[in-house]
Each structure stands twice: as C-alpha cells, then as structure tokens.
Amino acid sequence: MSLYRNTVWLFKGLREYTRDGYERAARNFHEEDMKVDCKGKKIVITGSNSGIGKVMAAKVAKLNAQVHMVCRDVQKGEQVRQEIMKQSGNNDVHLHQLDLSKLKDVEMFAASFAEKYSPIDVLINNAGVLMDSWVLTEEGVEKTFAVNTAGLHLLTKGLIKALESSPNPRVVIVSSGGMLVQKLNKDDINMESLKGKHFDGTMAYARTKRQEVELTEVYAKKYPKIWWSSMHPGWSDTPGVQDSMPSFYNRMKDRLRTPEQGADTAIWLAVSPAATKNPSGLFYQDRAPASTHLPLAWTHSNNAEKEAFYDAIENFCDRILKPSMSPQ
Numbered sequence: 539m540s541l542y543r544n545t546v547w548l549f550k551g552l553r554e555y556t557r558d559g560y561e562r563a564a565r566n567f568h569e570e571d572m573k574v575d576c577k578g579k580k581i582v583i584t585g586s587n588s589g590i591g592k593v594m595a596a597k598v599a600k601l602n603a604q605v606h607m608v609c610r611d612v613q614k615g616e617q618v619r620q621e622i623m624k625q626s627g628n629n630d631v632h633l634h635q636l637d638l639s640k641l642k643d644v645e646m647f648a649a650s651f652a653e654k655y656s657p658i659d660v661l662i663n664n665a666g667v668l669m670d671s672w673v674l675t676e677e678g679v680e681k682t683f684a685v686n687t688a689g690l691h692l693l694t695k696g697l698i699k700a701l702e703s704s705p706n707p708r709v710v711i712v713s714s715g716g717m718l719v720q721k722l723n724k725d726d727i728n729m730e731s732l733k734g735k736h737f738d739g740t741m742a743y744a745r746t747k748r749q750e751v752e753l754t755e756v757y758a759k760k761y762p763k764i765w766w767s768s769m770h771p772g773w774s775d776t777p778g779v780q781d782s783m784p785s786f787y788n789r790m791k792d793r794l795r796t797p798e799q800g801a802d803t804a805i806w807l808a809v810s811p812a813a814t815k816n817p818s819g820l821f822y823q824d825r826a827p828a829s830t831h832l833p834l835a836w837t838h839s840n841n842a843e844k845e846a847f848y849d850a851i852e853n854f855c856d857r858i859l860k861p862s863m864s865p866q
C-alpha cells in the first residue's frame with residue numbers, strides 16, 4: 539500500500555507540485571482577489587525569517603498589515619524584519635522570539651502575546667521541520683511532532699480568544715502534500731515507533747503534516763467563529779528543502795517553485811475575501827480546495843478517530859505542561 543501511495547503521490551507531485559504545475563494552475567487565478575488593503579489587520583506568521591514564511595511576511599507588509607513575525611532565531615529575524623520594512627515602506631513589522639519545540643515556552647508566549655495584542659485577525663502557522671534523526675526535546679517530545687504539531691496546537695489554542703475577538707478571523711496552517719501518503723496515527727503521536735537508528739524523517743514529517751490537516755478540520759468544528767484552512771505550498775525552492783532534503787533538491791532544483799509561488803496560496807487564504815467564500819476547515823492547493831486523500835489509498839479517518847486524535851494531543855500537552863496533575 540505504501541509503495542502504491544508513494545508512486546501515485548510522486549506522479550501527482552511531478553504534475554502538480556512543480557513550477558509548471560503552479561503556472562498551469564495560476565491561469566485560473568483572479569488578479570482582483572489580491573487587491574486587498576490590510577490596514578488595521580494584525581497578522582501573525584511563524585517561521586517568517588526564511589523560505590515561504592519570509593515571502594508571506596513581506597507580502598502582507600506591502601498590503602499594509604501590522605505584521606508579527608514569530609521566529610526562533612532573533613538575529614536572522616531582525617535582519618529580515620529590517621529588509622521587509624525597507625522594501626515595503628511599512629514600519630509596523632514586529633519580531634517575537636519563540637522556539638516552537640519548547641512547549642512550556644509556547645504556552646507562556648501565547649498567553650502574553652494574546653494579552654498584549656488581542657484582537658488578532660490572522661494566524662499563519664507556517665514554521666515546520668523535517669528532522670534527519672530521532673531527537674527528543676528536554677521536555678521529552680520528539681522534535682518533528684513538537685514543532686509541527688504540538689507547538690502549533692498550543693500556540694493556536696492560546697490565541698483562540700484573541701482571534702475570536704476579531705470581526706473576521708482566519709487561521710492558515712501550512713501543511714504539505716506529503717501528508718497524502720500517511721493515514722492519521724492517533725496512537726503514536728510522539729513517534730515512539732520510529733525511534734532509533736532507522737528513524738525515517740520523511741515519514742515523521744508526513745505524519746505531522748497529516749495531523750495538521752486533520753487538526754484543521756477539528757478546529758473548524760470546535761471554533762466556528764474562526765475561518766480555518768490548511769494548505770500545500772507545492773515543491774518550493776527554500777532553505778528548508780535545500781538543507782533537509784539535499785538529494786530531492788539536487789534532482790528537482792530546476793523544476794521547483796519559487797518561494798513566491800509557494801507562498802501564494804497561504805497569502806490568498808490569509809487575506810483574500812474570495813477565500814472565505816469556501817467553507818471553513820478545507821485543505822487547499824493553488825487557491826482551490828483539494829482532496830486530502832489519494833484515490834484508493836485507505837487514508838481516511840472517521841470523526842471519532844479525529845476526535846480521539848485531538849484528545850490524544852490535548853492529553854499529551856497536559857502531561858508536558860502540568861506533569862503533577864497527570865495520572866501516574
């Protein structure tokens with residue numbers, strides 16, 4: 539099954555996720571969708587000092603938003619902030635330090651950020667990692683899961699009230715088409731089964747990207763005041779791809795999307811009035827809702843499984859954040 543999924547996915551990717559795929563899809567884009575003035579809107583973007591997140595921050599700064607860059611590396615973040623302010627002429631660009639793999643820090647950050655900046659209009663959960671080995675954080679969390687899912691979940695949850703205070707709030711979750719090869723795994727969210735020298739970083743990554751898509755659907759039901767979406771940026775030429783997937787990068791570098799093309803749909807989801815004509819909670823590729831499953835791939839989960847997964851994440855985070863309250 540996994541060979542079947544991987545093969546179907548690869549053919550889909552070569553047709554749709556490349557620069558050619560973007561250019562074909564872009565023929566159906568509407569220029570007026572992006573004629574938006576974001577003056578007065580607060581837009582928070584994680585991982586916005588690199589790759590497609592940096593492009594998102596630069597674009598929404600040009601559209602006059604108040605931009606909040608949430609970055610792990612302050613030095614690099616400050617350099618990018620200066621660059622964005624200079625290029626956009628918008629000085630309302632702010633930098634905040636946060637390592638999303640440190641769950642206690644994420645919870646504290648979200649609480650103080652919400653208190654200071656509520657209401658928040660848009661949250662773009664863009665930061666992500668693909669690890670080449672099984673690394674446990676000091677809190678005992680596998681790092682891919684810590685950054686891509688648990689940290690994202692705690693940040694999002696911590697900002698819900700501030701988002702709900704906005705008249706038209708949106709959350710965009712940058713997932714990946716790689717999730718199509720994985721079914722939701724609710725019993726091994728901390729990747730224990732992948733531990734050891736045979737760690738498969740791509741599989742761990744794809745699992746967390748599947749989690750992000752399923753989480754988006756659950757959030758949409760639990761928090762209907764907010765408009766939720768997840769998306770795939772396509773295969774884009776970013777430092778993340780160059781560093782984490784060097785052999786893929788070397789084979790594909792002439793066919794990859796530019797970071798601007800990779801960021802396009804997330805920006806459209808974040809600010810365009812056209813996007814919210816669609817229902818909340820869907821997965822997107824190239825400004826259009828896309829299937830979250832490959833044909834005949836047996837990756838569907840029912841609502842009870844999705845809810846059980848959500849509870850598993852909540853319980854997991856509780857065990858990290860309030861160890862004294864956890865059952866022995």
Ligand SMILES: NC(=O)c1ccc[n+]([C@@H]2O[C@H](COP(=O)([O-])OP(=O)(O)OC[C@H]3O[C@@H](n4cnc5c(N)ncnc54)[C@H](O)[C@@H]3O)[C@@H](O)[C@H]2O)c1
Nearest residue numbers: 585588589590610637638639664665666714773774776778
């Ligand atoms: N580039 C692609 O082809 C592609 C394809 C599918 C999905 N994506 C997704 O797009 C998003 C952006 O990736 P990119 O390609 O621009 O890569 P990138 O490596 O250039 O950017 C990733 C960002 O996440 C940040 N980040 C990583 N770990 C963090 C942590 N612990 N705390 C806070 N921030 C952290 C990095 O500092 C960086 O700013 C990711 O979620 C990635 O999974 C990218």
